[in-house]
Amino acid sequence: MSGVILKNIPVAIYEAEAEISDKQLRVKRMDFLNSWVEKLTGWSLKEIKSNTNWWLENVHPDDRDRVTIECRELSEGNDVLTRSYRFRKKDGSYIYLLETVSLIECMNEREIKVLGVWEDISLQREYYEVFKAVDDAPAVGMLVYQEGVVYANKAASEIFGYPREDLIGKEVHELVAPEYREIVKNVVSRRLKGEQFDRIYSELPILRKNGTVGITYTFTRTIYWKGKPAGFVIFIDITKQKKFERLFRVLKDVNQLIISALEEEELLSKVCDLLVKKAGFRMVWVGVPDEETKYVKPVKVCGYDKGYVSKIRISIDESTPEGRGPTGAALREGRIVINPDTRTNPAMAPWREEMLKRGYMSSCAIPFQIKGRTVGVLNIYSATPNMFGEEEIELLKELQQDISFALERIEKEKFIKLINTAIERGHEWVLVTDEEGNILYVNRAVEEISGYSQDELFGRNPRIFKSGYHTKEFYKNLWRTIKSGRSFQAVFVNRKKNGELFYLDQTITPVRVGSKGLRFVAFGKDITSEKYLEEEIARLKYTDALTGLPNREGFLTAVKLTLEEAGDREHAFFLIDILDFSGLNEVYGSAVGNEILRKVAHMLREKLFSRDIVGRLGGDEFAVLARGVSEKDVATIADKLFTLFSSPLEVDGKSIKVNINVGASLYPKDAKDPEGLLEKASTALSFAKREGENTYRFFSKDINRVVQEHFRLRANLEKALKEDRFLFYFQPIYRLPNMEVVGCETLLRLRGPRGKIQSPAEFIFVLEKTGLIRDVEDRMLEKLKEFILRHDKKFMVTFNVSPKSFRDETFVEKVKEVAKSVGSSMVLEITERLFVENPDYAMEFLEDIRSSGVRVAIDDFGTGYSSLAYLETLPVDILKIDMKFVHRMVESSKSLAVVETIVELARKLGMETIAEGVESEEQLRLLKLLGCTYVQGYYLSKPMSEKQIDKVLV
Numbered sequence: 001m002s003g004v005i006l007k008n009i010p011v012a013i014y015e016a017e018a019e020i021s022d023k024q025l026r027v028k029r030m031d032f033l034n035s036w037v038e039k040l041t042g043w044s045l046k047e048i049k050s051n052t053n054w055w056l057e058n059v060h061p062d063d064r065d066r067v068t069i070e071c072r073e074l075s076e077g078n079d080v081l082t083r084s085y086r087f088r089k090k091d092g093s094y095i096y097l098l099e100t101v102s103l104i105e106c107m108n109e110r111e112i113k114v115l116g117v118w119e120d121i122s123l124q125r126e127y128y129e130v131f132k133a134v135d136d137a138p139a140v141g142m143l144v145y146q147e148g149v150v151y152a153n154k155a156a157s158e159i160f161g162y163p164r165e166d167l168i169g170k171e172v173h174e175l176v177a178p179e180y181r182e183i184v185k186n187v188v189s190r191r192l193k194g195e196q197f198d199r200i201y202s203e204l205p206i207l208r209k210n211g212t213v214g215i216t217y218t219f220t221r222t223i224y225w226k227g228k229p230a231g232f233v234i235f236i237d238i239t240k241q242k243k244f245e246r247l248f249r250v251l252k253d254v255n256q257l258i259i260s261a262l263e264e265e266e267l268l269s270k271v272c273d274l275l276v277k278k279a280g281f282r283m284v285w286v287g288v289p290d291e292e293t294k295y296v297k298p299v300k301v302c303g304y305d306k307g308y309v310s311k312i313r314i315s316i317d318e319s320t321p322e323g324r325g326p327t328g329a330a331l332r333e334g335r336i337v338i339n340p341d342t343r344t345n346p347a348m349a350p351w352r353e354e355m356l357k358r359g360y361m362s363s364c365a366i367p368f369q370i371k372g373r374t375v376g377v378l379n380i381y382s383a384t385p386n387m388f389g390e391e392e393i394e395l396l397k398e399l400q401q402d403i404s405f406a407l408e409r410i411e412k413e414k415f416i417k418l419i420n421t422a423i424e425r426g427h428e429w430v431l432v433t434d435e436e437g438n439i440l441y442v443n444r445a446v447e448e449i450s451g452y453s454q455d456e457l458f459g460r461n462p463r464i465f466k467s468g469y470h471t472k473e474f475y476k477n478l479w480r481t482i483k484s485g486r487s488f489q490a491v492f493v494n495r496k497k498n499g500e501l502f503y504l505d506q507t508i509t510p511v512r513v514g515s516k517g518l519r520f521v522a523f524g525k526d527i528t529s530e531k532y533l534e535e536e537i538a539r540l541k542y543t544d545a546l547t548g549l550p551n552r553e554g555f556l557t558a559v560k561l562t563l564e565e566a567g568d569r570e571h572a573f574f575l576i577d578i579l580d581f582s583g584l585n586e587v588y589g590s591a592v593g594n595e596i597l598r599k600v601a602h603m604l605r606e607k608l609f610s611r612d613i614v615g616r617l618g619g620d621e622f623a624v625l626a627r628g629v630s631e632k633d634v635a636t637i638a639d640k641l642f643t644l645f646s647s648p649l650e651v652d653g654k655s656i657k658v659n660i661n662v663g664a665s666l667y668p669k670d671a672k673d674p675e676g677l678l679e680k681a682s683t684a685l686s687f688a689k690r691e692g693e694n695t696y697r698f699f700s701k702d703i704n705r706v707v708q709e710h711f712r713l714r715a716n717l718e719k720a721l722k723e724d725r726f727l728f729y730f731q732p733i734y735r736l737p738n739m740e741v742v743g744c745e746t747l748l749r750l751r752g753p754r755g756k757i758q759s760p761a762e763f764i765f766v767l768e769k770t771g772l773i774r775d776v777e778d779r780m781l782e783k784l785k786e787f788i789l790r791h792d793k794k795f796m797v798t799f800n801v802s803p804k805s806f807r808d809e810t811f812v813e814k815v816k817e818v819a820k821s822v823g824s825s826m827v828l829e830i831t832e833r834l835f836v837e838n839p840d841y842a843m844e845f846l847e848d849i850r851s852s853g854v855r856v857a858i859d860d861f862g863t864g865y866s867s868l869a870y871l872e873t874l875p876v877d878i879l880k881i882d883m884k885f886v887h888r889m890v891e892s893s894k895s896l897a898v899v900e901t902i903v904e905l906a907r908k909l910g911m912e913t914i915a916e917g918v919e920s921e922e923q924l925r926l927l928k929l930l931g932c933t934y935v936q937g938y939y940l941s942k943p944m945s946e947k948q949i950d951k952v953l954v
Helices: 002-008 036-041 045-050 054-058 061-075 122-136 154-160 178-192 239-260 264-277 326-333 352-357 390-424 444-450 472-483 528-542 552-565 581-588 590-608 631-644 674-690 701-722 764-770 772-790 809-825 832-837 839-850 883-888 893-908 921-930 946-953
Strands: 012-020 025-032 080-088 094-106 111-120 140-145 149-152 198-207 213-225 228-237 283-290 295-303 337-339 362-370 373-382 429-433 439-442 488-495 501-512 518-526 571-578 613-618 621-627 649-651 654-656 660-667 695-698 726-735 740-751 796-800 826-831 855-861 878-881 912-915
Touching: 012 036, 012 061, 025 045, 025 054, 036 045, 036 094, 036 111, 061 080, 061 094, 061 111, 094 122, 122 140, 140 154, 140 213, 154 228, 178 198, 178 213, 178 228, 239 264, 239 390, 264 283, 264 295, 264 373, 264 390, 295 326, 295 373, 326 337, 326 362, 326 373, 362 390, 373 390, 429 444, 444 501, 472 488, 472 501, 501 528, 528 552, 552 571, 552 613, 552 621, 552 674, 571 590, 571 631, 571 674, 581 590, 581 654, 590 613, 590 621, 590 631, 590 649, 590 654, 621 674, 631 660, 631 695, 660 674, 674 695, 701 740, 701 764, 701 772, 726 772, 726 946, 740 772, 740 946, 764 772, 772 796, 772 809, 772 826, 796 809, 796 855, 809 826, 809 839, 826 832, 832 839, 832 855, 839 855, 878 883, 878 893, 883 893, 883 921, 893 912, 893 921
Parallel strands: 660 695, 740 796, 796 826, 826 855, 855 878, 878 912
Antiparallel strands: 012 025, 012 111, 080 094, 094 111, 140 149, 140 228, 198 213, 213 228, 283 295, 283 373, 337 362, 362 373, 429 439, 429 518, 488 501, 501 518, 571 621, 571 660, 613 621, 649 654, 726 740
16 A cells, blocks of 8 residues: 555655765665656656766756755754755756655764655746745735735835835725725625636726825736635836827827728727727817808717717807817817816807816817818817826827828728738638748638638648648649749638638739748638538529429429430420419418428329429429420320329318319420420410310410410400490399399490400400400490489499409599499499409408499309308498309209308398399299399390390380
8 A cells, every 4th residue: 555655646755875974975875765756857767776976966056065065964963854956857957846854864973864755846936936026026016905905015115105014904995096996895895705806907096105196007816815815916007108108009009090091981980989998088079160051060979978069069160159169270270279178268168068067177179181171170078187288289299190191191091901901800811831832821711711720830831731632733733833923723622620621712822022032822712601502502593492393493494404415306395383273372371272382293293294304483383394205195194184183182181172274385396495385385374274274275386376366356456445346235134023124234345347246255365464454444434434324323233343453453543433423323243253362452442442332242152262251241232143053053952052042141141142144934933032132144134235225224
């Protein structure tokens, strides 16, 4: 056990025999009992044992005589000797040893046997030397306090003017200016409770013995003194230099601003900040003369303002009191003007009260000029009276010259500032090497990007960044290029300190630097994020986020590549549109609508077109390029499409039937590029939509002829509108059960150039697609008004509203204008589908219309996705029962139940009903029995001209 302790104890223990004479000491034997001496000295035990003079030879020469003499004490009867001395290690350096020598045996008068212990006290000795130096330091004061001062060095005594013995016991807060005493008391209390924190006071006012105030730069910390918490204070007296230092420091910084500032506003703003924050002035502001108002306009304020600058008025007109202060005088005369004491200076009368409220005891106004013309004034306010004396005036003049010089040079220095900012503060990689490639400089961006510190990089070669990605030829080319005096640019794949790769877009430029030779300057940008995101960005650019399919751009790009690679083959282009998708969204909600789109995408991609290009072009429109498909296969694929959609989709626990329309075009027959194929398929799709749900059209010459016919018809319709050839036909409406004619429905017709009457089926599609429908409806509303007024408003007349007009705010205004004359005689018919697609807008539309007295009827009621969800709240007067139910109710009990339900529902909601399309006696009989309000149809009367309806109504 003792052997283990000796081995691990951090001291060297030895046993020695020595012969001591009057003049010399000879060590006969020195055996160390543990190996710690090897760690202390660097000498091995073997080396020590082989040299009996080893110990005395390595004692510092200046200590050798002393330790020899001290050894005699052991031979003279002392049992224990404790001492310290310097001892040379094997590497030549010295350590301080604390040695305790105990006498074991006096073998004779001259020979002794001892046990010694060595302890390394080098660190403690260094601390002692430092403390001694601080205690004697002539300019740095040091205090330690607990309840009072317990230690003060020589400099502290001199700075405070107290003898050391008078400082001891003094409470610390008594040594600072009165305004700081509460702060210091609080700090002292916290420290004596053991709270650990540091404080730095850049300008701490102290109170000397003679009552004067000095300024110190002070650092304080919590320490332990004799086992108890204490405050440790180091301070330097800066009183003498402080007054000049403030302005001098600002001048120094202003000189830097002359180089760095890029804009006038930046320069003046920073000067103000410096004067407040570094020079310690209470408030600073910059004003410029306003030639129109003759007053000074503030442009920058810093420091303790409290609304002063915005409240006061300073004139540049000497004839007014507000123009006789320092600011006005400085602007007029171009010289520095001083206000030594606000309390007594008569020139300050207009502003004295406000200045004293804010502690502005003195001030000065410094005009600055550009090319000899005074353009503004810098106003400085101090909390100290008489702050600006003759000595300060010289410094202020230098400040004035610096500002004026900077303003004149501002444009010229802009470029220099830009370069400096780019290098010093920018995020761009800047690295400089010598001609051999040794790194001389790196900026902060290099550290941040690479993870290496400047110290780790200085003197190293940029190969420290090598990742192994680039070939030897790459680097040979780099050095060959820059050695020849040309710049080298490339994207470098480098490695950070932590092993991660980073991408650097870097340009290396050789620069000749006088006699120092060639330097290589590397400017680079970290493009790692761009590289890592490049693929993701490309993917997102070409992908629909909802379905994962290519979006419009991605789809067309993929089609283009396919056509380039397989242009010798036939391909089929399909455009697929979900019928009435907006209605599905309204009924089931957008979340279900999104899921429908995802399921449709999955069906197209996985079940039918797994080897083809499938994309979502937007909204409810999908596109497919079926590769290698000829014209004869198109119809078969279309059939498969409709079969795929023949069954309802299961979405969120609901079975939803999705209907589609398809348009198709062929490559290369119809078009030879993606855009052309899309255009042709889109044209085919528009014709498929006209034919009803679950239909497709294939682009062909027939469709081209239809398109040409479309444009011809449009021109004819525009001409017909100009020639007023649109007219109404009327179908009478009868009241049940007495069959009284109570009104009629207006039906749009067109009189051809030769007098033939055309039905809407021949032209309404073109009217709606071209937007001409609004012009036609406006014209027909006027005719409707004339018709109703001619019959003295005795009958109701219904008017069908197109989807386009329903969404047009100007249509509402037109209806309200007509309603002023005809009131409730006019009934607007709006299809149920329009309500379902946008119920909020429908509510607003109907309320606006009905407020003018017009009545509203829902046309084709019962055919939409949801007939009841909105009916309770919509302001509607009449429900028109769709003719499909009327036609089927004789044979179908379900249709009969639907009609009966609609009639009963309308009655309970206070609405009337019109059954349209009545074509038999039996239908009429059933409608009377069910209590339907009105009927119309071919069984009763076909649509007729205006002359004919006049006879019926009379």
